[in-house]
Amino acid sequence: xxxxLLIAFVVFAAVMFFTPGPNNIMVxxxxxxYGFRRTLPHIAGVTIGFAFMVGAxxxxxxxxxxxxxxxxTILKYAGAAYLVYLAVTIAMSGPPKPGETGRGPMTxxxxxxxxxxxxKGWVAVIGTITAYAAIASFPFxxxxxxxxxxxxxxxxxxTWTLFGSALRPFLTSPTAVRAxxxxxxxxxxxxxxxxxxxx
Numbered sequence: 001x002x003x004x005l006l007i008a009f010v011v012f013a014a015v016m017f018f019t020p021g022p023n024n025i026m027v028x029x030x031x032x033x034y035g036f037r038r039t040l041p042h043i044a045g046v047t048i049g050f051a052f053m054v055g056a057x058x059x060x061x062x063x064x065x066x067x068x069x070x071x072x073t074i075l076k077y078a079g080a081a082y083l084v085y086l087a088v089t090i091a092m093s094g095p096p097k098p099g100e101t102g103r104g105p106m107t108x109x110x111x112x113x114x115x116x117x118x119x120k121g122w123v124a125v126i127g128t129i130t131a132y133a134a135i136a137s138f139p140f141x142x143x144x145x146x147x148x149x150x151x152x153x154x155x156x157x158x159t160w161t162l163f164g165s166a167l168r169p170f171l172t173s174p175t176a177v178r179a180x181x182x183x184x185x186x187x188x189x190x191x192x193x194x195x196x197x198x199x
Contacts, residue, residue: 006144009132013124013148017156020187021120022083023050023111024160029090029184030105031164033177038105039161045111047153051146053115057125058142078117084189091185124149 018024023046030039106114115121128145135141171177 005132006135009128009135009145010148010152012127012132013152014156016120016124016127017149017152018159022086022114022118023121023157025184025187026086026090026106027157027161028164029181031161032167032171032180033164034105035168036161036165039165041108042106042111043154043157043161045106045108046115046157047150048108049112049115050121050153051150052112053121054125054128054149055142055146058129058145059139082114082117087185087189091182 027039027042027046030042128149132141132145136144167180171180
């Protein structure tokens with residue numbers, strides 16, 4: 001195993017996970033709005049869903065997108081539309097009222113399925129499969145990539161959620177929570193920049 005390439009991949013994975021992106025912004029907002037415990041299904045959906053996507057693409061599912069490039073375009077714009085919807089939802093969110101059950105944080109399956117339309121996620125997957133395939137022989141390279149991404153995902157998503165949760169004692173009024181979520185929604189929309197630059 002080329003240790004230098006493995007170290008480079010770990011750095012790449014850390015940068016992709018810890019820098020601001022749709023997943024991090026959403027879990028931070030959820031941590032503030034709903035708390036850490038209620039955001040756990042969202043955390044699990046992101047980490048497991050993304051690791052599964054890396055494995056599926058690495059094993060060969062990605063050949064479908066190579067054979068049918070239009071699917072990449074469809075996913076890209078479907079993801080952008082969904083991000084706009086999520087941004088609006090986050091911007092309209094305030095702290096849940098006592099006894100309110102009509103809304104809540106993103107579910108496990110919602111977060112897992114979101115990975116397939118997450119533009120930043122696809123950048124990470126494509127970079128992984130093309131540039132870091134030589135970290136080990138196939139299929140051990142895919143196993144290693146999945147495990148590293150899963151570990152980085154758990155560390156990153158948990159950190160961002162805890163950061164959002166830590167703000168709860170300071171942002172106590174519904175107005176403050178709403179203002180924070182509006183800022184998060186704007187940042188989420190800003191994450192669409194690569195989509196339209198690549199159009």
